[in-house]
Amino acid sequence: MKTIGVAIIGCGGITLQNHLPGLALCPEARVVALCDNDAAVLQRASEQSGIKACFSDYKEAIHRDDVHAVIIATPNVLHGPIALAAVAAGKHVLCEKPIAMNLAEAVEMYRAAEAARVRHMTAFTYRFVPAFRYLLHLVQAGAIGQPYHFRVQRFQDWGTRAVGWRQVKKLASTGELGDMLSHRIDYAHALMGHIKTLVADLHRFHDVREGQVSDLEDWVAIIARFAAGGTGVMESSKVCTGRGESARSQDYCEVNGSEASLVYCMGQKPELQIGRRGQSTLEPLPVPKEFLVWPGSPRDPSRGDPLFAFRYDQNFEFIDAILNQRPCVPSFLDGARAQAVIDVTVQSANEKRWVEVPVVT
Numbered sequence: 001m002k003t004i005g006v007a008i009i010g011c012g013g014i015t016l017q018n019h020l021p022g023l024a025l026c027p028e029a030r031v032v033a034l035c036d037n038d039a040a041v042l043q044r045a046s047e048q049s050g051i052k053a054c055f056s057d058y059k060e061a062i063h064r065d066d067v068h069a070v071i072i073a074t075p076n077v078l079h080g081p082i083a084l085a086a087v088a089a090g091k092h093v094l095c096e097k098p099i100a101m102n103l104a105e106a107v108e109m110y111r112a113a114e115a116a117r118v119r120h121m122t123a124f125t126y127r128f129v130p131a132f133r134y135l136l137h138l139v140q141a142g143a144i145g146q147p148y149h150f151r152v153q154r155f156q157d158w159g160t161r162a163v164g165w166r167q168v169k170k171l172a173s174t175g176e177l178g179d180m181l182s183h184r185i186d187y188a189h190a191l192m193g194h195i196k197t198l199v200a201d202l203h204r205f206h207d208v209r210e211g212q213v214s215d216l217e218d219w220v221a222i223i224a225r226f227a228a229g230g231t232g233v234m235e236s237s238k239v240c241t242g243r244g245e246s247a248r249s250q251d252y253c254e255v256n257g258s259e260a261s262l263v264y265c266m267g268q269k270p271e272l273q274i275g276r277r278g279q280s281t282l283e284p285l286p287v288p289k290e291f292l293v294w295p296g297s298p299r300d301p302s303r304g305d306p307l308f309a310f311r312y313d314q315n316f317e318f319i320d321a322i323l324n325q326r327p328c329v330p331s332f333l334d335g336a337r338a339q340a341v342i343d344v345t346v347q348s349a350n351e352k353r354w355v356e357v358p359v360v361t
């Protein structure tokens with residue numbers, strides 16, 4: 001069996017929660033190097049994983065001969081430079097979202113990865129939610145008829161708590177928009193296709209979080225028109241008091257079509273809600289067994305917290321795409337398309353007008 005050696009760059013929250021346990025479920029993957037420029041974070045990850053090859057400089061980790069693939073889980077500002085260095089060294093890359101600081105950088109990453117013929121993947125983790133996968137399947141199979149509306153809400157209560165690099169523009173580029181709404185922009189693309197034009201607004205309620213300056217938005221809203229004819233309304237906020245945090249807070253997605261409406265609301269149960277034409281109430285629609293794990297994933301869907309365990313399928317998808325020399329889903333192209341919407345959202349909010357979204361191919 002071929003073994004894929006992986007280097008993880010950035011060993012903070014998402015590496016501990018997602019990438020290390022996810023890779024541990026992949027028999028063909030072996031984490032061979034860890035990198036973080038914070039010695040305490042690196043030591044914690046090394047102790048938790050038992051991996052001894054630890055580096056503070058990502059270039060050293062990337063260039064090891066036993067590293068075939070790189071996972072980038074640093075603050076956003078480093079995604080582009082690390083991805084380009086990894087691709088130049090011929091390594092496959094799974095990059096956290098948003099993949100770049102702006103569209104030009106995202107497109108450069110995508111083109112470089114394609115030219116180098118390496119696998120490239122954007123960590124739009126919520127694509128791996130079983131209920132979303134079933135929703136996508138039903139929409140693609142025509143179960144809702146002609147899609148009219150797409151609607152998402154991501155509501156969390158962070159109050160005035162500090163959110164580290166996430167509140168600093170030069171490190172993150174955008175706030176709530178890139179952090180939380182980027183996943184739902186990817187949902188919009190998967191379900192409804194290209195967003196032709198949008199109007200948006202951003203707002204920052206807290207200029208200071210726990211004594212640290214914040215120069216990024218806590219709230220974002222987008223009204224979108226899709227090239228295929230449907231409309232979209234997307235809203236995400238860090239200041240929805242009483243809504244809670246993380247995976248347990250409001251994460252809602254609804255599509256309304258000519259024949260039916262489907263609702264996905266992140267929760268413990270793998271189910272959707274369906275409203276059929278002629279009815280006035282929604283009914284539960286359980287997610288069939290074959291959608292509970294990503295095709296081929298060795299994960300046992302009956303184990304672990306369902307709000308978190310689905311995320312491990314993302315690591316399986318990356319490793320499986322490398323082994324089978326096929327494109328990853330979602331790829332850097334999906335990341336660049338979402339980045340186009342992010343850039344246009346900021347432009348629309350600044351200029352207070354509808355703006356066309358460039359097509360990224």
Ligand SMILES: NC(=O)c1ccc[n+]([C@@H]2O[C@H](COP(=O)([O-])OP(=O)(O)OC[C@H]3O[C@@H](n4cnc5c(N)ncnc54)[C@H](O)[C@@H]3O)[C@@H](O)[C@H]2O)c1
Nearest residue numbers: 010011012013014036037038041073074076096097123125
């Ligand atoms: N896909 C998802 O669902 C999801 C969830 C959370 C975070 N993320 C993304 O993952 C990335 C990391 O987020 P996080 O929550 O883990 O942040 P974090 O702050 O917990 O971890 C980031 C780590 O990167 C390290 N780092 C900073 N500069 C570095 C450098 N030059 N070299 C090596 N390491 C460096 C930091 O020391 C820190 O430990 C972000 O892009 C974020 O948007 C994605």
